[in-house]
Amino acid sequence: xxxxxxxxxLLALVCAPVEARSTRLGDKAxxxxxxxxxxxxxxxxxxxxxxxxxxxxxxxxxxxFEDNFENEKMGEFPSQWDLMEGYAEVxxxxxxxxxxxxxxxxxxxxxxxxxxxxxxxxxxxVEYDVFVANSKDDEEWLGEQTIELAFGNPDVENHNGGVGxxxxxxxxxxxxxxxxxxxxxNGGDDIxxxxxxxxxxxxxxxxxxxxxxxxxxKRAFKGYVNGLRVINIPNAKVPSHFWITHSGEYKxxxxxxxxxxxxxxxxxxxxxxxxxxISYAITFETGKADIKPESLVEISRIAKLMxxxxxxxxxxxxxxDATGSDKVNxxxxxxxxxxxxxxxxxQGIARSRLTPVGKGSHEPIASNSxxxxxxxxxxxxxxxx
Numbered sequence: 001x002x003x004x005x006x007x008x009x010l011l012a013l014v015c016a017p018v019e020a021r022s023t024r025l026g027d028k029a030x031x032x033x034x035x036x037x038x039x040x041x042x043x044x045x046x047x048x049x050x051x052x053x054x055x056x057x058x059x060x061x062x063x064x065f066e067d068n069f070e071n072e073k074m075g076e077f078p079s080q081w082d083l084m085e086g087y088a089e090v091x092x093x094x095x096x097x098x099x100x101x102x103x104x105x106x107x108x109x110x111x112x113x114x115x116x117x118x119x120x121x122x123x124x125x126v127e128y129d130v131f132v133a134n135s136k137d138d139e140e141w142l143g144e145q146t147i148e149l150a151f152g153n154p155d156v157e158n159h160n161g162g163v164g165x166x167x168x169x170x171x172x173x174x175x176x177x178x179x180x181x182x183x184x185x186n187g188g189d190d191i192x193x194x195x196x197x198x199x200x201x202x203x204x205x206x207x208x209x210x211x212x213x214x215x216x217x218k219r220a221f222k223g224y225v226n227g228l229r230v231i232n233i234p235n236a237k238v239p240s241h242f243w244i245t246h247s248g249e250y251k252x253x254x255x256x257x258x259x260x261x262x263x264x265x266x267x268x269x270x271x272x273x274x275x276x277x278i279s280y281a282i283t284f285e286t287g288k289a290d291i292k293p294e295s296l297v298e299i300s301r302i303a304k305l306m307x308x309x310x311x312x313x314x315x316x317x318x319x320x321d322a323t324g325s326d327k328v329n330x331x332x333x334x335x336x337x338x339x340x341x342x343x344x345x346x347q348g349i350a351r352s353r354l355t356p357v358g359k360g361s362h363e364p365i366a367s368n369s370x371x372x373x374x375x376x377x378x379x380x381x382x383x384x385x
Contacts, residue, residue, distance in 0.1 A: 057213050057224045057297055059281035060125040060261025061270070065111050066375035068257045069097035070286075080371060082116065084108040084243060091254060093131050094209065098254035101147075101246035110243040111260065117154045117161075118240045120216070121262050126242065127213045127294075128258040132205050147246045147255070149214075151239030156183070163237040164197075166223060168205070178205075178230065183237045185219065201230050209256075211294050227294060259375075267305050271312075277302070277382040278365075280375070282340060289335035291343060299340065302382060303347035315355045316340050317381040321374035322361045334358025340380060355385070 067080045072090040077083060078099050086107030091100035101107040113119040130147070147168065152161040164182030181198035205225055213224040214231075216239065223231030244255070261280065270277050281298035284291055291299075306312050318333035318340070337356035345351050366373035 056229065057215060057222070057227070057294075058125075058301070059127065059213075059259075059298065060123070060215075061263040061265055061278075061280075063259060063261045063280055063372065063375045064119065065113065065260040066258065066371060067099075067111075069099060071371075072097060080112050081109045082112045084110055086246075088246075093254050093256075096129075096131075096209075096256050098131070098256045099258075100254040106245075106247050108243055108245040110241070111258075113241075116241060117152075120151075120240055120242070120260070122218050122238055123216065123263055125213065125215045125261050126259070127211065127261075129256045130205075130210050130212060131254055131256070132207055132210060145247070147244065149242060149244050151242045153237060153240045156237070163239050166231065178225075180223065180231050180233075182221065182233055184235055185237050197233060197236070211292075213294070227297070267301055268309075271305075271382075271384060275384050279380045279382065280378075282380045284336055284339075287332070289332065289339045291339055296343070299343045300347065303344055303349055306344070306349050306353065313353045313385045315357055315381075315383040315385055316344075317357050317359050317383060319359045319363060319377060319379045319381065320361045321377040322364070322368035323374065324361075326360055326362075330358055330360040332358070333360050337380075 065080070067078065069078055069090055072078050074092065074097075075089055077088065078090050081088070081099065086101070088099055088101050088107040088109050091098050091102070093100070099109065110116060111119070126149075148165055150162055150165050153163050154161045156163055164180070166178065166180040168178040178201055179198070180201075184197060210226050215222050216236075219235050219238070221231065221233040221236045222229055259280075267277055279298055279302075282291065282295040284295075306314075316337045318335075318337035320329040320333050334356065335358070337358050341351065341354045341356045344354060361368070361377065364373075364377045365379075366376040368374055368377060
């Protein structure tokens with residue numbers, strides 16, 4: 001595992017440079033007729049939505065870190081990250097900017113926080129997207145590759161304070177595996193010892209973009225791949241920070257749309273305390289009103305709340321950050337609010353109980369001068385009427 005031993009690792013993926021869909025770093029994605037023909041069919045998208053509707057993942061309420069690399073310069077090291085070892089830079093894959101591990105494929109990075117050793121708390125969620133390309137028939141990209149998300153705790157003395165890991169790797173034959181291993185609260189420092197937990201599972205990662213989500217609640221850790229729960233550990237040591245390591249042969253791995261959030265207050269409690277529910281778990285395709293599949297989890301929770309409380313009536317507000325003009329943001333936020341209403345109606349909520357209102361960027365709740373502030377301003381509010 002090279003000289004920097006990562007402890008709590010997650011995820012692996014192959015970002016093979018398929019010519020019509022992904023690019024090597026520094027090159028722009030080409031919008032060619034061939035690339036359009038290679039776009040995935042709608043059937044998998046429908047399956048993904050079905051999967052997300054069945055998940056129990058609950059995103060955290062307070063965003064403490066978010067990065068989609070949109071404002072970063074290609075080929076430079078991303079400004080919100082710290083390099084711990086190896087090499088990484090901003091690249092572009094399938095039309096998205098990503099943090100990419102290039103050249104010999106080895107690098108370790110960590111979110112740049114005020115306290116690098118303590119930023120997660122005892123209730124948190126971590127989410128991000130990964131891109132998988134099938135390299136089975138491309139000899140140039142054959143070879144194993146792994147991306148690991150490692151959680152640590154400075155009170156643990158071994159392995160740089162790691163408390164476990166999850167890793168996913170693509171094998172030379174184009175197949176994939178995922179494995180997790182964690183320390184129990186009373187377990188020893190020896191990862192892999194009899195007092196610790198480990199398991200191999202099949203992963204539902206598919207070719208193209210995949211959404212990974214992880215939650216920790218005081219002692220319980222859960223992991224989700226494209227909405228399906230694949231990890232469920234009822235009793236694990238508390239992590240306080242994490243880092244990401246990539247290793248591979250002749251390929252580059254990449255991540256995008258990374259979000260860390262704290263807390264998970266029940267919807268009804270938030271409504272009673274504030275008179276509204278502020279949600280960051282309903283997201284859209286960039287510049288569009290198309291709801292991302294993972295958002296259906298939160299929409300289902302809102303629908304359930306309204307079904308259990310038939311007197312609830314909401315004004316559904318769409319809010320943007322200050323990026324872009326009012327001419328674009330105002331109608332876009334309105335269309336997004338309407339899309340949420342349509343989604344709730346599909347789940348059996350009467351349209352008369354929902355009023356969509358686009359607020360644009362006119363009611364910020366944080367500064368638009370920072371990435372974290374802009375992330376907080378991009379939100380949906382369900383305001384009780």
